[in-house]
Amino acid sequence: MGFDYQAIGNRIRKARERKGITQELLAESMDVSNAYISKIERGRTPVNLNNLDKICRVLETSTEYILSGTSTDSEDYMKNEIMELLEGCSPQKIRLIVQVIKPIVSYREDN
Template identity: 30%
Template sequence: MEEHGLNERQLIGSRIREARVGRRMSQADLAAKANISLPHVSAIETGKTNMKLESFIRIIEALQVSADSLLRPDVPEVRSLYQSEFDELLADCSPKELDSILKIVREVKSTMTRREDND
């Protein structure tokens, strides 16, 4: 399946990169934690190489993410995992914090939509 001109390998690599960056990890950090060479991590993230199942398992363990979130984020069960994570993150926020977070999320979403429209 291709989406936005990317093949499945590139999409998964992009999701791995997003998960890594979201956890404030460098490629070198991920390589070390997953026991994979830095060039291989780079090639995986850019979709230039196929990865073995063993490498994928090491990556999801190093990133502490669900395999589903990297493979099929559009599956309803994965969407509910994201929703649950958002609920947990927001549970102890004050109304002022919630308002600020909502404004940030709206701006990020708007920026992402503009970028997609320009692609």
């Protein structure tokens, strides 16, 4: 099983945007080119482990999240995973998903 570099790049971009950091600033803090960061974020080039570590330190995120989309360090890691799954769904598919999960969310566990 290989890595999905496009998904990894997308998570890096989202983490960077959440921090309010530009590609230029991220590249500068890592001593790499802006073009390199752009290629990583678009999934055009794989990120090596040393640079992945630098990215995660600058963006204050875990390598686990960048590589897999989940992080057990966060209390909301499953919510984040669900949100990522929904991103590519059509409105029709989202309506179907809501119909499926509403009864689960509404279920009272004390029964």
